[in-house]
Amino acid sequence: MIQIAVLGYGTVGSGVVEVIETNKADINKKAAEDLSVKYILDLRDFPGDPYADKVVHDYNIILNDPEVTVICETMGGTKPAYDFTKQALLQGKSVCTSNKELVAAHGPELIRIARENHCNYLFEASVGGGIPIIRPLNYSLTAEKIDGITGILNGTTNYILTKMDKEGAGFEEVLKEAQDKGYAERNPEADVEGYDACRKIAILSSLMSGQNVRYEDIYTEGITKITAADFKYAKQMDKSIKLLAMSRDTEKGFFAMVAPFMISREHPLYSVNGVFNAVYVHGNMLGDSMYYGRGAGKLPTASAVVSDVVDCARHQGKTIMCFWDEENVNVADISNAERKFFVRVRADQREAVMAAFGSLAEVNVGIVKEFAFMTQVMSEKEFHEKIEQAGGCLNRIRIMA
Amino acid sequence: MIQIAVLGYGTVGSGVVEVIETNKADINKKAAEDLSVKYILDLRDFPGDPYADKVVHDYNIILNDPEVTVICETMGGTKPAYDFTKQALLQGKSVCTSNKELVAAHGPELIRIARENHCNYLFEASVGGGIPIIRPLNYSLTAEKIDGITGILNGTTNYILTKMDKEGAGFEEVLKEAQDKGYAERNPEADVEGYDACRKIAILSSLMSGQNVRYEDIYTEGITKITAADFKYAKQMDKSIKLLAMSRDTEKGFFAMVAPFMISREHPLYSVNGVFNAVYVHGNMLGDSMYYGRGAGKLPTASAVVSDVVDCARHQGKTIMCFWDEENVNVADISNAERKFFVRVRADQREAVMAAFGSLAEVNVGIVKEFAFMTQVMSEKEFHEKIEQAGGCLNRIRIMA
Numbered sequence: 001m002i003q004i005a006v007l008g009y010g011t012v013g014s015g016v017v018e019v020i021e022t023n024k025a026d027i028n029k030k031a032a033e034d035l036s037v038k039y040i041l042d043l044r045d046f047p048g049d050p051y052a053d054k055v056v057h058d059y060n061i062i063l064n065d066p067e068v069t070v071i072c073e074t075m076g077g078t079k080p081a082y083d084f085t086k087q088a089l090l091q092g093k094s095v096c097t098s099n100k101e102l103v104a105a106h107g108p109e110l111i112r113i114a115r116e117n118h119c120n121y122l123f124e125a126s127v128g129g130g131i132p133i134i135r136p137l138n139y140s141l142t143a144e145k146i147d148g149i150t151g152i153l154n155g156t157t158n159y160i161l162t163k164m165d166k167e168g169a170g171f172e173e174v175l176k177e178a179q180d181k182g183y184a185e186r187n188p189e190a191d192v193e194g195y196d197a198c199r200k201i202a203i204l205s206s207l208m209s210g211q212n213v214r215y216e217d218i219y220t221e222g223i224t225k226i227t228a229a230d231f232k233y234a235k236q237m238d239k240s241i242k243l244l245a246m247s248r249d250t251e252k253g254f255f256a257m258v259a260p261f262m263i264s265r266e267h268p269l270y271s272v273n274g275v276f277n278a279v280y281v282h283g284n285m286l287g288d289s290m291y292y293g294r295g296a297g298k299l300p301t302a303s304a305v306v307s308d309v310v311d312c313a314r315h316q317g318k319t320i321m322c323f324w325d326e327e328n329v330n331v332a333d334i335s336n337a338e339r340k341f342f343v344r345v346r347a348d349q350r351e352a353v354m355a356a357f358g359s360l361a362e363v364n365v366g367i368v369k370e371f372a373f374m375t376q377v378m379s380e381k382e383f384h385e386k387i388e389q390a391g392g393c394l395n396r397i398r399i400m401a
Numbered sequence: 402m403i404q405i406a407v408l409g410y411g412t413v414g415s416g417v418v419e420v421i422e423t424n425k426a427d428i429n430k431k432a433a434e435d436l437s438v439k440y441i442l443d444l445r446d447f448p449g450d451p452y453a454d455k456v457v458h459d460y461n462i463i464l465n466d467p468e469v470t471v472i473c474e475t476m477g478g479t480k481p482a483y484d485f486t487k488q489a490l491l492q493g494k495s496v497c498t499s500n501k502e503l504v505a506a507h508g509p510e511l512i513r514i515a516r517e518n519h520c521n522y523l524f525e526a527s528v529g530g531g532i533p534i535i536r537p538l539n540y541s542l543t544a545e546k547i548d549g550i551t552g553i554l555n556g557t558t559n560y561i562l563t564k565m566d567k568e569g570a571g572f573e574e575v576l577k578e579a580q581d582k583g584y585a586e587r588n589p590e591a592d593v594e595g596y597d598a599c600r601k602i603a604i605l606s607s608l609m610s611g612q613n614v615r616y617e618d619i620y621t622e623g624i625t626k627i628t629a630a631d632f633k634y635a636k637q638m639d640k641s642i643k644l645l646a647m648s649r650d651t652e653k654g655f656f657a658m659v660a661p662f663m664i665s666r667e668h669p670l671y672s673v674n675g676v677f678n679a680v681y682v683h684g685n686m687l688g689d690s691m692y693y694g695r696g697a698g699k700l701p702t703a704s705a706v707v708s709d710v711v712d713c714a715r716h717q718g719k720t721i722m723c724f725w726d727e728e729n730v731n732v733a734d735i736s737n738a739e740r741k742f743f744v745r746v747r748a749d750q751r752e753a754v755m756a757a758f759g760s761l762a763e764v765n766v767g768i769v770k771e772f773a774f775m776t777q778v779m780s781e782k783e784f785h786e787k788i789e790q791a792g793g794c795l796n797r798i799r800i801m802a
Contacts, residue, residue, distance in 0.1 A: 022685070022686070023546050023686065026545075026546050027544055030543040030724070032722065130686070131690055132542065132690070135540055135541045136536070136537060139540060139708075140533030140536045140537070141533065141708065142432070142707075142708045143420050143428055143704045143706075144427075145427050268672060270672075271671075271672045283704070285420050285531070285700040285704040286694060286695060286700070287694070288695070289532055289533070289692075289694030289695075290692075291690075291692060291693075292669060292692075293687060293688070293689060293690030294687060294689070299687070300688060302686070303542075303684070303687045304544075307541055309544075310544060321715060323430065323431070
């Protein structure tokens with residue numbers, strides 16, 4: 001019998017309890033032991049809830065109970081999740097988490113502490129919700145040198161951009177609708193400014209490199225400046241606009257960034273719509289592979305947490321291998337990264353643009369007061385210099401190669 | 402040091418040696434031991450090959466060498482692969498294979514023998530080439546009750562169908578071109594008749610159910626009857642035609658089949674083109690997820706074999722859990738499976754068709770001598786009765802819900 005404590009009885013925490021209950025027979029078979037939720041830590045009480053008698057308010061009850069060997073941390077945030085996790089690992093209790101903020105901020109330290117105490121710190125649910133991606137990177141693609149990851153890692157922004165694409169609506173309008181439906185939070189900053197995707201690509205990039213990619217070092221740009229007009233141009237070019245989180249291990253350095261990109265219809269990520277997420281991975285032997293599914297939501301995310309619990313049950317007293325050292329990766333400045341750019345300028349800038357860029361491809365959707373074009377491949381630095389020279393722009397969107 | 406023997410120095414076998422050599426540093430780190438190819442079994446000699454001195458012709462040299470703990474079986478076919486595999490497992494040597502015929506025919510027995518001898522029989526490369534799919538099913542989706550799998554599992558037929566779709570070409574013409582390019586074999590039967598996809602869905606279905614789905618019990622229909630005209634109709638309906646291998650665990654029984662299906666543009670499998678493969682999995686908590694990548698080819702397939710070797714290195718003396726019992730699943734007759742059908746009949750059958758089917762949706766692409774339509778949802782049995790009553794058909798293609 002594996003006795004579990006769930007920290008935080010919110011959306012994901014209650015999902016963990018529900019998944020364990022609903023799929024009891026299958027899960028216990030796969031864990032080769034029965035899983036049982038012994039405690040639920042929450043500040044609140046839940047009178048009438050079938051698990052009301054499991055709820056405790058004092059974390060020490062859990063910490064001091066030697067029967068509890070696995071803890072599901074579904075609180076989110078770094079305080080007090082960091083301290084709680086560390087205390088558990090130091091006592092040899094494994095921790096399975098959906099908390100990307102904590103994993104991105106303290107992952108390698110917590111993984112080391114787990115290793116030193118012969119237990120596990122597992123975080124399948126921290127990226128891509130229910131999509132298996134952490135385990136494929138750690139267990140499956142072990143014969144690959146992975147040199148590129150590109151993900152649609154935030155369901156809220158993908159929902160908004162998909163709506164804007166399909167319905168021609170503006171950002172503010174769709175955001176409001178998403179908030180009303182509960183797909184976006186009242187304070188949407190973490191999603192729409194790309195901070196959430198940034199944490200997630202920091203985690204994936206770290207697993208790709210084996211060292212620590214600090215999320216603070218990742219250039220991050222959100223979707224708030226994307227307009228209905230941008231989608232008109234995208235459609236004209238048979239492209240869509242997606243918030244991509246990517247990292248590339250190249251000869252010129254290790255690049256990582258989050259930004260809206262125009263992406264062609266032929267690319268598998270083009271068809272990843274609505275609240276779905278996908279991670280596109282490039283390895284030197286396998287080439288491209290993709291992992292697709294629900295990137296958020298109560299049960300998908302909880303399912304990933306419980307799969308980590310099953311892994312803990314299968315590896316009691318043993319630490320599962322995970323290569324994520326505490327040494328920081330030297331993330332290269334994106335100014336040297338090269339790509340094409342889609343640019344919109346005022347109509348009266350046409351000559352200045354021609355002078356600055358020389359060769360370009362005009363795109364016309366009948367908006368009379370402006371001039372839009374796609375550049376040749378150039379570095380971010382070069383682009384900035386040229387567009388300054390041409391008098392700035394109304395908007396510019398990077399183009400996915 | 403993990404000493405390896407490779408059985409069969411053909412495409413995949415030589416790929417295994419190449420992957421181990423190319424990604425040595427990364428692989429050895431992930432295996433926590435150095436991997437070394439000690440023997441290559443082949444009937445031929447390879448003078449001048451850097452591994453020429455590893456080549457042996459007598460399997461007993463490998464069997465009797467206690468240093469060899471992992472064997473990569475990349476011979477294909479069941480003879481002598483079955484005997485070789487069994488002998489190795491009985492001696493406690495793990496076997497990693499790309500051989501779908503053998504896994505489909507004798508998987509559960511070989512898994513049991515491995516378990517009884519504290520070693521492993523691993524087969525990530527047997528389905529989907531380099532796409533991680535076996536491990537996600539066995540290790541990742543452990544909190545799910547999986548009730549549906551739909552795959553594009555054969556690269557040759559997907560290449561042919563994609564070409565027919567994009568270029569409007571006929572089956573024979575594209576097949577010949579694929580043969581000239583080496584994408585299809587001179588004897589293409591195993592691919593174009595669906596037998597290869599059948600073996601692969603038998604393996605996935607068995608892992609889904611935990612018991613044995615016999616490939617002989619799976620209704621299998623190839624792509625040889627698909628014509629350029631069918632694609633015209635498909636395009637008119639904003640669909641494509643794909644060879645799908647699927648299984649469904651439903652209240653009405655366990656269904657499994659391989660057949661060409663019309664599939665809508667909105668479905669993620671619609672965009673899986675050319676030699677790419679994808680597996681679409683439905684779980685009761687996660688909902689839909691998809692795994693996409695190169696389903697064949699030397700290095701992708703070899704990469705999957707080597708990832709199995711790494712897993713063996715990580716689990717020496719221990720059998721990794723795999724639920725695939727020898728008991729056979731009672732595969733339901735597809736005559737009770739329900740769906741819509743696309744049907745082409747002669748123009749003069751219109752009235753008989755109307756009488757038999759009642760409600761239907763006509764599809765017109767300007768082929769004058771025929772009448773084409775989409776039926777309502779009905780069972781296979783009901784469809785056969787109605788179409789007999791209407792005087793048969795020119796062609797009929799199932800429609801993916």
